[in-house]
Amino acid sequence: MSKVMVVTSGKGGVGKTTSSASLGAALARAGQNVVVVDFDVGLRNLDLVMGAERRVVFDLVNVVQGDAKLPQALIRDKRIETLSLLPASQTRDKDALTEEGVARVIDELREKFDWIICDSPAGIDKGATLAMRFADLAVVVTNPEVSSVRDSDRIIGMLDSKTQRAENGDKLEKHLLLTRYDAARAARGDMMKVEDVLEILAIPLLGIVLESPDVLTASNLGCPITLHNPASPAARAYTDAARRLLGETVAVTAPDERRGFISRLFGRRAAA
Amino acid sequence: MALVIAPEPPLEVWLAALDQQIRRSVSFFTDRPIVANFAAAVGASAERESVLDALDALDARDLRVIGVEGIEPALLAGTRWGRLPTLVHGRDPGRDSRPAPPIEAPIAAPPPPTPSLLIDRPVRSGQSVVFEDGDVTVIGPIASGAEVVAGGSVHVYGALRGRVIAGLREGSGARVFCRKLEAELVAVEGRYRIAEHWGEGLHGCSVQIWCDRGTLRLSAFD
Numbered sequence: 013m014s015k016v017m018v019v020t021s022g023k024g025g026v027g028k029t030t031s032s033a034s035l036g037a038a039l040a041r042a043g044q045n046v047v048v049v050d051f052d053v054g055l056r057n058l059d060l061v062m063g064a065e066r067r068v069v070f071d072l073v074n075v076v077q078g079d080a081k082l083p084q085a086l087i088r089d090k091r092i093e094t095l096s097l098l099p100a101s102q103t104r105d106k107d108a109l110t111e112e113g114v115a116r117v118i119d120e121l122r123e124k125f126d127w128i129i130c131d132s133p134a135g136i137d138k139g140a141t142l143a144m145r146f147a148d149l150a151v152v153v154t155n156p157e158v159s160s161v162r163d164s165d166r167i168i169g170m171l172d173s174k175t176q177r178a179e180n181g182d183k184l185e186k187h188l189l190l191t192r193y194d195a196a197r198a199a200r201g202d203m204m205k206v207e208d209v210l211e212i213l214a215i216p217l218l219g220i221v222l223e224s225p226d227v228l229t230a231s232n233l234g235c236p237i238t239l240h241n242p243a244s245p246a247a248r249a250y251t252d253a254a255r256r257l258l259g260e261t262v263a264v265t266a267p268d269e270r271r272g273f274i275s276r277l278f279g280r281r282a283a284a
Numbered sequence: 285m286a287l288v289i290a291p292e293p294p295l296e297v298w299l300a301a302l303d304q305q306i307r308r309s310v311s312f313f314t315d316r317p318i319v320a321n322f323a324a325a326v327g328a329s330a331e332r333e334s335v336l337d338a339l340d341a342l343d344a345r346d347l348r349v350i351g352v353e354g355i356e357p358a359l360l361a362g363t364r365w366g367r368l369p370t371l372v373h374g375r376d377p378g379r380d381s382r383p384a385p386p387i388e389a390p391i392a393a394p395p396p397p398t399p400s401l402l403i404d405r406p407v408r409s410g411q412s413v414v415f416e417d418g419d420v421t422v423i424g425p426i427a428s429g430a431e432v433v434a435g436g437s438v439h440v441y442g443a444l445r446g447r448v449i450a451g452l453r454e455g456s457g458a459r460v461f462c463r464k465l466e467a468e469l470v471a472v473e474g475r476y477r478i479a480e481h482w483g484e485g486l487h488g489c490s491v492q493i494w495c496d497r498g499t500l501r502l503s504a505f506d
Contacts, residue, residue, distance in 0.1 A: 136410075162409050162427070162428050162429055163409070165406075165408050165409040165410075165427045165428070165429070166408060166409040166410040166427075166429065168406075168408050169407075169408025169409065169410055169411045169427075169430075170410075172405070172408070173411075211443075212425070212427065212445075214406055214424070214425070
């Protein structure tokens with residue numbers, strides 16, 4: 013049974029694309045058949061982060077509009093063969109997507125893949141609503157700061173009302189992925205604490221990714237960090253998050269083990 | 285339900301206060317119908333001119349004036365404001381200032397039960413719950429940027445971080461109750477307070493908010 017997972021946040025720059033690529037690669041490394049779909053039509057980035065920018069011929073818009081067949085647009089990763097990318101178009105805008113077209117593409121992808129990861133654009137407009145429309149579960153990427161948390165809250169409200177599952181009265185799993193977390197700054201009070209974010213958003217925690225230059229390095233090299241530097245704390249956080257998505261029970265630990273009490277706190281709040 | 289505002293002379297001072305209000309809570313007046321009550325303004329001087337000036341000033345601030353009250357209908361005849369309905373039966377602050385007669389419990393048939401709305405999940409940022417028929421009970425938080433508007437009272441079993449507007453229908457009988465006050469704005473019967481008004485003292489407390497003879501009061505339960 014394939015799963016459609018939207019990676020969304022409301023706010024831009026919090027790490028949706030990085031997280032989509034990293035989780036996708038981690039799931040693929042775990043033996044899953046994964047496609048990562050870039051919904052950010054007009055501002056595509058996923059191809060760069062996954063190192064496939066020179067291999068894009070057809071894109072999501074071509075497939076949605078019927079100008080290309082799905083296999084023509086899918087780009088298979090060179091490092092992991094169970095990982096594919098469906099890029100967005102850079103020359104079009106979000107209006108080029110239609111709900112019927114996206115539904116058809118998602119249905120077709122469901123036949124080929126175990127995981128369809130929809131990398132949502134920022135905002136709450138058509139691109140974001142179409143990215144979440146057919147999702148079975150959602151990963152809400154949030155930074156520990158008030159504006160990101162409020163935008164995430166808004167997106168959670170939309171997940172509960174604008175998705176097909178919500179409209180059919182079905183449950184849509186939502187998971188919080190806290191990125192760019194800096195334990196030292198949170199302890200000083202410069203950043204929101206994990207517990208504060210969890211209290212406001214009231215959804216289970218999928219993982220905590222510490223702020224790290226490794227993540228930026230990997231993005232610039234066009235390689236998801238879970239492949240580029242699997243031993244790094246950020247990669248371990250994404251790998252653990254992927255294992256949780258696969259149903260394993262893995263305690264959420266702060267990769268920075270200097271603060272033992274934080275890991276105890278996280279352990280209690282781990283997503284089931 | 286319209287907001288009633290009552291311009292007072294001198295107009296410049298009153299408008300300055302209004303501007304300050306608008307700056308402090310930018311979206312409060314957005315798309316809200318406004319009724320201008322001139323009962324306090326009229327009787328001072330130069331009635332017609334000051335009323336017209338005030339209406340023009342409100343218009344310049346993009347306020348949607350849908351009616352006026354407290355003046356003679358003839359006053360606006362022939363001006364660009366002549367189309368506005370004049371509600372002579374509207375609330376007259378002059379009359380309101382007299383002590384209200386004690387309210388006698390009606391002996392007649394009991395009022396029909398007030399309908400209520402129960403929301404058993406968080407009200408998320410950007411969501412707006414409008415229930416004009418009666419009370420709203422929320423089990424869970426109301427997020428920053430969310431809004432609950434009720435005809436009657438609002439009960440929040442969680443943190444109130446957004447805005448709550450109570451008493452659209454019930455008026456001053458309505459109250460707001462919340463477990464944890466972190467609200468952006470609360471209003472009962474058109475009287476409102478923003479977080480700045482109540483300060484740090486009540487922040488995070490379990491409180492009730494009600495309207496006491498035209499003034500909004502907040503008090504902590506413990």
